Each structure stands twice: as C-alpha cells, then as structure tokens.
Amino acid sequence: MTHFLLLLVFAFFVSLAFAVLMRDEPREQLRTGGMLFGAFVGAALILGWLMYPLPI
Amino acid sequence: MDGRATTAEKARPRERGSVALLAVAGWAVPGAAHLWLGRRQKGLVFLIALPLMFAIGLLLNGRLFPFEPSQPLVALAAIADVGLGVPYLIAKAFGLGAGRVVASSYEYGNAFLIVAGLLNSLVILDAYDIALGRK
Numbered sequence: 001m002t003h004f005l006l007l008l009v010f011a012f013f014v015s016l017a018f019a020v021l022m023r024d025e026p027r028e029q030l031r032t033g034g035m036l037f038g039a040f041v042g043a044a045l046i047l048g049w050l051m052y053p054l055p056i
Numbered sequence: 057m058d059g060r061a062t063t064a065e066k067a068r069p070r071e072r073g074s075v076a077l078l079a080v081a082g083w084a085v086p087g088a089a090h091l092w093l094g095r096r097q098k099g100l101v102f103l104i105a106l107p108l109m110f111a112i113g114l115l116l117n118g119r120l121f122p123f124e125p126s127q128p129l130v131a132l133a134a135i136a137d138v139g140l141g142v143p144y145l146i147a148k149a150f151g152l153g154a155g156r157v158v159a160s161s162y163e164y165g166n167a168f169l170i171v172a173g174l175l176n177s178l179v180i181l182d183a184y185d186i187a188l189g190r191k
Contacts, residue, residue: 017178
C-alpha cells in the first residue's frame with residue numbers, strides 16, 4: 001500500500017464517522033462526508049506540496 | 057422503518073442508570089448505543105466502520121500502547137486505544153498490536169488505532185446526548 005492510498009483510506013473513515021455523527025439525513029451525511037474527505041485530501045496535498053522543498 | 061427514533065423517543069430523557077448502561081454498551085461495542093436508541097443507520101455505520109478501522113490499524117503493524125504514566129504521550133495513546141472496547145480487548149487477548157517500528161506503515165497503523173478509539177469516544181458522547189434528550 002502506498003502512503004497516499006493509506007491517507008485516502010484514513011480520510012474516508014474519519015469523514016464517514018464525522019458525517020454520520022454530525023448529520024441525520026443520508027443526503028446531508030453524503031454531502032458533509034464528501035466535503036470533509038475533500039478537505040482532508042486537499043489539505044494533505046497542499047501541505048505536502050508546501051513541505052516539498054524542505055530538507056528531510 | 058427508516059431506523060430513526062420518533063420525535064417522542066428523542067425528546068424523552070432516560071434515567072441516569074439507564075444512560076450509564078448505554079454508555080458502557082456503546083464503549084464495549086461501537087454503535088451499540090445508537091442501535092439501542094433506535095438510530096439504526098448510525099449504529100450500523102459505527103458498528104462496521106470503527107472495528108474495521110481498528111483492524112486495518114493492526115494489519116498496518118500499529119501498536120496498542122501500554123499504560124506508562126512515566127511517558128505521558130504513550131499513556132494518552134493507550135487511553136485512546138482502549139476507547140474501542142471489546143475489539144481492543146480481543147486484540148490484547150490474542151497478543152495483537154505488538155507494533156513493528158521498522159514497518160513503513162507503523163505510524164499509519166498507530167493513527168488508525170488511536171483515531172478509531174477516539175472516534176468511538178465521540179460516538180458514546182453523541183449517544184449520551186441523544187439519551188438525555190439534548191439532540
């Protein structure tokens with residue numbers, strides 16, 4: 001498994017749990033979950049890109 | 057049946073002992089408290105997703121941390137791990153979760169294990185609020 005795939009799996013589970021906790025209607029859960037998932041992955045990509053020039 | 061509680065059920069606060077039992081059930085089996093309260097859809101999602109997340113953490117060579125007060129971060133991670141209840145106890149009984157530090161997925165495994173336990177703690181608090189008629 002690649003690190004990115006693990007990141008996607010992790011983001012999926014956390015988004016799912018938060019969406020189901022926060023919303024009652026399935027449609028709203030799907031919308032919130034999608035937004036959270038996108039935010040997780042987007043933030044990871046942006047932070048990764050920003051950190052790319054930094055030495056290890 | 058849509059698996060959701062009626063307005064009357066939502067509004068009716070439960071007795072203190074019943075709520076404590078509910079919280080224990082929710083801790084032991086993720087989603088059990090929501091199922092008990094008639095929130096079937098939410099309960100089933102938690103029942104499947106959280107133990108699955110925990111199992112993935114174990115497969116990724118994550119570690120179930122011991123309670124070591126001398127190492128506060130390790131102790132906090134241990135408390136988070138315990139949050140998943142029976143799956144945690146089963147894993148401990150079978151000697152799983154030893155952790156393999158040299159594995160590339162070790163830190164991911166830890167994140168899955170710790171977050172699964174913490175999410176179950178949030179799930180218990182949510183069920184607690186529902187039982188008291190706050191939600």
